[in-house]
Amino acid sequence: MLDLLTSHSALGLVSAAFAISLVLRSYFAKPKLPHSGKLPPGPALLPILGSALAVDVTAPWLTYKAWGNQYGDVVYTRLFGQDNIIINSERVARDLLDHRSQNYSDRPEIATNELFGIDYTTAFMRYGSRWRLQRKILQQSFRQAAVPTFQPMQIAKSHDLLLNLLEDPLNYQEHLEAHSGSVILSAVYSYDAARRHDYMIERGTMALELMLKELRPEVAAVFSAYPFLLRLPSWLPGMRLKRISPLAKELAVENLERPFAHTERSLAMGSVSHCMVATHLRELDDGRHGDSAWQKKAIQESTATASGAGTETTAAVLMNFVLVMILHPDVQQKAQKLVDSVVGQKRLPTFHDRPSLPYIDAILRECLRWHPVFPLAIMHAAVESDIYEGYYIPKGATVTPNVWAMCHNEDKYANAYEFNPDRFLNPDGTLTDDTVSFVWGFGRRICPGRHLAEASIWSAIVCMLAVFNFSRAKDETGKEIEIEPRWNPGLTVRPLPFPCSITPRNADMDITALQHLIRVSV
Numbered sequence: 001m002l003d004l005l006t007s008h009s010a011l012g013l014v015s016a017a018f019a020i021s022l023v024l025r026s027y028f029a030k031p032k033l034p035h036s037g038k039l040p041p042g043p044a045l046l047p048i049l050g051s052a053l054a055v056d057v058t059a060p061w062l063t064y065k066a067w068g069n070q071y072g073d074v075v076y077t078r079l080f081g082q083d084n085i086i087i088n089s090e091r092v093a094r095d096l097l098d099h100r101s102q103n104y105s106d107r108p109e110i111a112t113n114e115l116f117g118i119d120y121t122t123a124f125m126r127y128g129s130r131w132r133l134q135r136k137i138l139q140q141s142f143r144q145a146a147v148p149t150f151q152p153m154q155i156a157k158s159h160d161l162l163l164n165l166l167e168d169p170l171n172y173q174e175h176l177e178a179h180s181g182s183v184i185l186s187a188v189y190s191y192d193a194a195r196r197h198d199y200m201i202e203r204g205t206m207a208l209e210l211m212l213k214e215l216r217p218e219v220a221a222v223f224s225a226y227p228f229l230l231r232l233p234s235w236l237p238g239m240r241l242k243r244i245s246p247l248a249k250e251l252a253v254e255n256l257e258r259p260f261a262h263t264e265r266s267l268a269m270g271s272v273s274h275c276m277v278a279t280h281l282r283e284l285d286d287g288r289h290g291d292s293a294w295q296k297k298a299i300q301e302s303t304a305t306a307s308g309a310g311t312e313t314t315a316a317v318l319m320n321f322v323l324v325m326i327l328h329p330d331v332q333q334k335a336q337k338l339v340d341s342v343v344g345q346k347r348l349p350t351f352h353d354r355p356s357l358p359y360i361d362a363i364l365r366e367c368l369r370w371h372p373v374f375p376l377a378i379m380h381a382a383v384e385s386d387i388y389e390g391y392y393i394p395k396g397a398t399v400t401p402n403v404w405a406m407c408h409n410e411d412k413y414a415n416a417y418e419f420n421p422d423r424f425l426n427p428d429g430t431l432t433d434d435t436v437s438f439v440w441g442f443g444r445r446i447c448p449g450r451h452l453a454e455a456s457i458w459s460a461i462v463c464m465l466a467v468f469n470f471s472r473a474k475d476e477t478g479k480e481i482e483i484e485p486r487w488n489p490g491l492t493v494r495p496l497p498f499p500c501s502i503t504p505r506n507a508d509m510d511i512t513a514l515q516h517l518i519r520v521s522v
C-alpha cells in the first residue's frame, strides 16, 4: 500500500508526512516495560513494519507456528506499531484466555469496521456493557439445552440439501451455502428460505464475501494502526476499501433490518415459529426490561451477528467434509456401512440415531480439526498489562490464539496433517473426551453458536452419507480428475471449489423416490 501511495510524485508531500508520522508513532508506541519485565521472545523487528514482512499473509498461522517452534508457546511480535502476542499451545490459551478471561476478553479496535457498517457486530465489539447484553441474548438462544428445539428444522433443511444435490450436483457449493444460510435464518428469524436462489441468503452471502475478501486481517491491521489513512480521498491508489464501502454499508444495513422486519411482521400476524428474535421480542413486550429501545437494538444487532457468523462457517466445514470424502473413500465407505447398519435403507437418519453413530461424530470432529475454519480464531486483546510465566504482556496487546497450531500439535495428534477420524475413537468404538473445543475459541468469547453449528453439520453429513457417493469427477476421456486441494486465505478459511462427482448410492433414486424417502422419515 505504501509503495502505491509513494509512487505518484504529486503525492510526495502526503507521503513524506505519512512516513514521518509512521516513524514517530512507531517509536512512541513502544511498550514501556516495568523494571523487572521482559517481553516474550519473538522475531527481529524492523522499524515501523515490525515483523510484518516475515509473515506469510496467505497463511499467517504457518508463520506463527514456525515462530512457535523457534521461540516457544508465547511469541511477541509488533505489526505496524501494534503489540501482538501469539499463543501457539492449548495450555497457554487456557491459562490466559480461559482462566484469566476477565483480562483477555477485549477485542482490538478495528478502524475499518465502521467504514463497512459492521461496527454493531458482537464478534468484533470491544469488551463492555453493549457486548455483554448482546452476548447474553446469544447465549440464551443457543445454549446447549436450548438447541434441540431446532433439530426438526435442521433435519428438514438437510432434506432440502439432499434434493438440491440430487437435482443439481455440480453446484454443490451453492447448495451447502444455502443449507447453512437457511438453518441460521430459520433459527434466528423464523424465515423459511427458498430451497434455491433465496434473495435473503444471496444478499447475506454477498455481504460476507465482500467483507472477507476486502477486510483481510493484514489490510485491517494497517488501517487500524494508522486510522488517519481512512481520511484520504477514495480516488487515491490503495484506497479501494473506501470506494467499495458504500456498497458494503448498504448490505450491512440491509442484513440488520430486512430479516428483523420479517420476524416483526410475522409476530404481528401470529405466524412465527420458534426463533431467537421472536423469543426476545416477546420478553421485551412483557415489560420486564428497563430501557426497551436499547434492548431492542441489542436484539437486532446480536441476531444479525448470529446470522452472519453462522453461514460461512458451517458451509466451510461441509466443504471440508465433501473434499475429504473424495480424498478418503475408505472413510466414506466405512461411514456409509455404519449408517446402513443403524438406520437401514428405508428411512433417513435422525438425531435419535446420533448416539449409535459415534463414527459420524468422529468424522465431524476431524473435519473441524484437520482444516480449522478459524485458524487464528478471532483476536482477543488485553484489558490491562499482565505478567505470564515471567513475561510482560502490555495493556492493549492483541492476543492471537493459533488454533491451527493447536490442531496440528503432533504430541496430541499423531500424523496431524492426515485426515483420520479414528483418532477420536476409543478402542471400544466410543468417542474420546476430546471434542476439539479450541476450534470454537476461548473464555468469555467462545463461539455461542457452537452447539447449533455442530448439530447442523452432523445432520447434513449423516444425511449426505446415507444417500450419496462422493468421488472424483471424470474428464471427457473418462479419466479421473486429480484434486489439488487449496483453501482461500482470510479470517475464515474454506476449500476452493474442486471438481467432484456426487451420485446417488441407489441407482433407482430419483426426485420422486427421494421425496418419498423424506416423507417416511419425518
Ligand code: HEM
Residues within 6 Å of the ligand: 122, 123, 124, 125, 135, 138, 142, 184, 305, 306, 307, 309, 310, 311, 313, 314, 317, 373, 374, 377, 378, 379, 380, 439, 440, 441, 442, 443, 444, 445, 446, 447, 448, 449, 450, 452, 453
Ligand atoms: C463451524 C461453525 C463455526 C465455527 C468453527 C465457529 C467458530 C468461532 C470462533 C473461533 C469464534 C471466536 C471465538 C473467540 O474469540 O475466542 C466465534 C465467535 C462467534 N461465533 Fe462462531 N463459529 C461457528 C458457527 C457459529 C454459528 C452457527 C453462530 C450463530 C449462532 C456463531 C456465532 C458466533 C458469534 C456471535 C461469535 C462472537 C462471540 C463474541 O465475540 O463474544 N458461530 N465462532
